[in-house]
Amino acid sequence: MRIRIVDAFTDRPFAGNPAGVVLLDSFPGDDWLQNVALEVNHAETAFAHPLPAGGGADWALRWFTPTTEVRMCGHATLATAHVLHSTGRATGTIRFATLSGVLTATVAPDGSLTLDFPTAPLTPVDVPEGVEEALGAKILAAFDTGPDVGNPVMELADEQTVRALAPDIAALARTAERGIIATAAAQEPGGGYDFVSRCFFPNSGIDEDPVTGSAHTALAPFWSERLGRTHLTGLQASRRSGLVQVTHQGERTLLTGRAVTVIDGELHA
Structure with a gap:
């Protein structure tokens, strides 16, 4: 299967935050996901698979650091949206089902991506x-x-x-x-x-x-x-x-x- 390393929140290689991105047909066991994230050894590796049409989200998305799963990750979501758009797997606004609810990513004509996330309470x-x-x-x-x-x-x-x-x-x-x-x-x-x-x-x-x-x-x-x-x-x-x-x-x-x-x-x- 394909694996990509994407530098997020930057427009040039070797800057921003690198994230692994793996597109799947479904999620395998958590041990496999964690082992891949450990092997990639970046801050987060994102795993996503498409969901049936007509639901509240288009893709399921999870994020793992080298040691644990996290509830929210911005740069790896941006990286996943970039991969989906650049490979033609998605167009327009993408809805991700995550541990933090449904998060969206929208591409602009200039190629920038905007994530819609819940505001953290302070x-x-x-x-x-x-x-x-x-x-x-x-x-x-x-x-x-x-x-x-x-x-x-x-x-x-x-x-x-x-x-x-x-x-x-x-x-x-x-x-x-x-x-x-x-x-x-x-x-x-x-x-x-x-x-x-x-x-x-x-x-x-x-x-x-x-x-x-x-x-x-x-x-x-x-x-x-x-x-x-x-x-x-x-x-x-x-x-x-x-x-x-x-x-x-x-x-x-x-x-x-x-x-x-x-x-x-x-x-x-």
């Missing part, structure tokens, strides 16, 4: 003991993001602090339940992005996620409230880097980006 919380020390930076405020995103947003002082983070990953794994989303406002407004972020998820097998679509369902309402605008652009300042355009629409958040296929091969398993 609830102020105390910073867990030891997280600040593990992160190596002062945390100004922390917010729970609900079960789908599952990682708290933590506001830091400024963009430079976010970019300079070099957390103790082992200590972060001990003190953070799953991981953290670190964020700050852009240092220079008008520079092409409005806020920056970095995401560390050691307890999901991901020391640092290059570009995290699902995190932006929490970052969108967070920065929309602070900056007074509903249309924003986030820069995830990992080594690979990537841009996520967000539109906060109350209970829903739109995530827009591009994707490029870098590997198209055969899976012999």
Whole structure:
């Protein structure tokens, strides 16, 4: 069967966030799905199969990190939609049945893709003991993001602090339940992005996620409230880097980006 590696939230190879994409006739056992994700060893591998016509969704979609299944993943959904459109398996808006409900992906004439995801609820919380020390930076405020995103947003002082983070990953794994989303406002407004972020998820097998679509369902309402605008652009300042355009629409958040296929091969398993 075919397996593809797609770089998501970028328009060039070797940037953004790579995701494995495997299109199936049906889902095999979970052990097989997890083993393939471990073999691919990217932040997530997406598995999808078509659903009968006339239902509430067009494709079933699941996402696995190298160690576990996750409830929501933006970049691997973008990557899957890119594969379906680029291979002619789908046109127009695609409806995916997932653990987070029905999610849609729509392609624009310029080739960009827009995901329609539920907005993450933000609830102020105390910073867990030891997280600040593990992160190596002062945390100004922390917010729970609900079960789908599952990682708290933590506001830091400024963009430079976010970019300079070099957390103790082992200590972060001990003190953070799953991981953290670190964020700050852009240092220079008008520079092409409005806020920056970095995401560390050691307890999901991901020391640092290059570009995290699902995190932006929490970052969108967070920065929309602070900056007074509903249309924003986030820069995830990992080594690979990537841009996520967000539109906060109350209970829903739109995530827009591009994707490029870098590997198209055969899976012999």
